Each structure stands twice: as structure tokens, then as C-alpha cells.
Amino acid sequence: MTANIINGKEIAKDVRREVKEAVEERVATGKSVPGLATVLVGSDPASGMYVKMKQRACNKAGINAFHIDLPADTSQEELEAKVAELNADENVHGILVQLPLPDGLDEERVLQAIDVNKDVDGFHPLNIGRLAQKGRTPVFMPATPAGCIELLKRTGVELEGANAVVLGRSNIVGMPVALMLVEHNATVTICHSRTKDLKGLIQTADVLVCAVGRPEMVKGDWIKPGAVVIDVATVKVDAPELEKGYKWVGDVAFDEAMEVASAITPVPGGVGPMTIAILLQNTLKAAQLAD
Numbered sequence: 001m002t003a004n005i006i007n008g009k010e011i012a013k014d015v016r017r018e019v020k021e022a023v024e025e026r027v028a029t030g031k032s033v034p035g036l037a038t039v040l041v042g043s044d045p046a047s048g049m050y051v052k053m054k055q056r057a058c059n060k061a062g063i064n065a066f067h068i069d070l071p072a073d074t075s076q077e078e079l080e081a082k083v084a085e086l087n088a089d090e091n092v093h094g095i096l097v098q099l100p101l102p103d104g105l106d107e108e109r110v111l112q113a114i115d116v117n118k119d120v121d122g123f124h125p126l127n128i129g130r131l132a133q134k135g136r137t138p139v140f141m142p143a144t145p146a147g148c149i150e151l152l153k154r155t156g157v158e159l160e161g162a163n164a165v166v167l168g169r170s171n172i173v174g175m176p177v178a179l180m181l182v183e184h185n186a187t188v189t190i191c192h193s194r195t196k197d198l199k200g201l202i203q204t205a206d207v208l209v210c211a212v213g214r215p216e217m218v219k220g221d222w223i224k225p226g227a228v229v230i231d232v233a234t235v236k237v238d239a240p241e242l243e244k245g246y247k248w249v250g251d252v253a254f255d256e257a258m259e260v261a262s263a264i265t266p267v268p269g270g271v272g273p274m275t276i277a278i279l280l281q282n283t284l285k286a287a288q289l290a291d
């Protein structure tokens, strides 16, 4: 078997086009232009790059992008005061504080300070709490896990009753994606660094979502024939055989998995582009909620 490649770039492009059209439509009827505020504390280059990509995507979708750069020695009180200011700003519909925060800042307190109706990252404890409860709907779902689910849905993967295995239990991806899979009536197993018989459990997966950032740890013979594989990790590794000297890989040994799975996301070009697409969707929703 050779797996179908789940083209996250194309699917994300579709989502972004849908958002752009909806923004144009609402603005044409006199409604407000959606606005996203990004907050970056410190000068981590990777975080800086992610934030720039988010701003650029907003501009392309017709969404206003506001950016606040704060120095690494910003105090907890200063950061929370900035969040309060953005909460009160009616031109700002969504607020995203880029994570991780520099040492010394209390992430949970900052996330809790964001107005739950502007929490386009879906990390506010109330949104995560609702995700964990049956019959309760969060205002927003976190973008990367929601992106995984959107890829599965738009690829026509049946989640109802499927055995889903999630590798990783992070707040940003593993745990929320597991909750979303339960919400879609999958039977979910969460695996992590202390899991016994990891290979045996992964072999039970009809749907496998990997998000631990350990380059190519999941081998081809760990994968159930016909499984659908979503690889969230993007890790830069040395590749002396290539002119540029490096390449990006995921948690799954892609070439091996291609021979066993029925469908798989590539790295890059799989889940990555979906994160920003869902963030735009969430920002549009935040503006609609404020109408």
C-alpha cells in the first residue's frame, strides 16, 4: 500500500480563502473589520517568525493585525495590564500571547487574563475546561489540534468508533486533540514518555496523531496497515547529504509509514499550515461574536 498524502497546504489555502470571503462579505455589509492582536514578549527568533507569519496571514485575509512587542524583562503586572488594555479595545476581536513566555512570567495567569470571548488561541482555562466536559462547547478551540481535526474531516476520515492514539500530552496539542477526538466519538488512548508498550498501543490505532517532537521515532512497523497518520511535529535535523545541510522531519519515519498507512500528513506542509488557517477562522468568529 502507498499512502495518500494529506495536503495541509492546499486544505489550509481553502480555509483561508473561505475566511477571506466571509470577511469581505461582512465588511461590505458595514460590519467591523476583524482584528487580531499578537503579543510577543522577548526576542526568541522562532516565536518572532511565527508571529510575523500570523500577521502576514491576517493581512492577506483582510483581518487587521495589531502587534505588541514587549521586552523580555516585562513584569507580570505589565503584561497583564497590556492584556487588559486589549480586552477593552473594540477594534481587537482576538488576542494571542505567543508562547512560551520568558522565564519568570506565569503563563496560566496571563492566559486567564484574556477575555474568554477574545481567546482565539483557545487556551483560556474556561475554554479548555469546556472542551473537557461532555455537552459543553468552548467559545474557541486551540488552533493546532483543531487543524488536525479539520484535516481528518476534509479528508473524509471516519472518527466515529475509530481507535485513535495520541502520542504526546502537551497543553497546546496532545491533550486538546485527544479531547476533540473523544468529542467526535473516537476511542482515544493517550501515550507519553512513561507509556509501557508504546509500539503495541500505536499498532492499535486507526487514527494516529503524533505530537512529541522526537524525530522519526515512530517506525513503519508500529503503524497498523491502513491507518491515518497525522504528524504534528516539525523538527530540524542535520542532513549533511543535502546542500543546505538540514531538513525538517516529524515524529514518524515518513518513508516507512508511506508503505503502511492509508493516508499521512507530510512534514512540512501537513499540520503546520492549518494552525494559522484556524487562527484566522477563530478571529473571524470572535468578530462575529462581538457584532
Ligand code: GUN
Pocket: 096, 097, 098, 099, 100, 121, 143, 144, 172, 275
Ligand atoms: N506557541 C506554539 N504554538 C502556539 C500557539 O498555537 N499559540 C500561541 N499563542 N503560542 C504558541
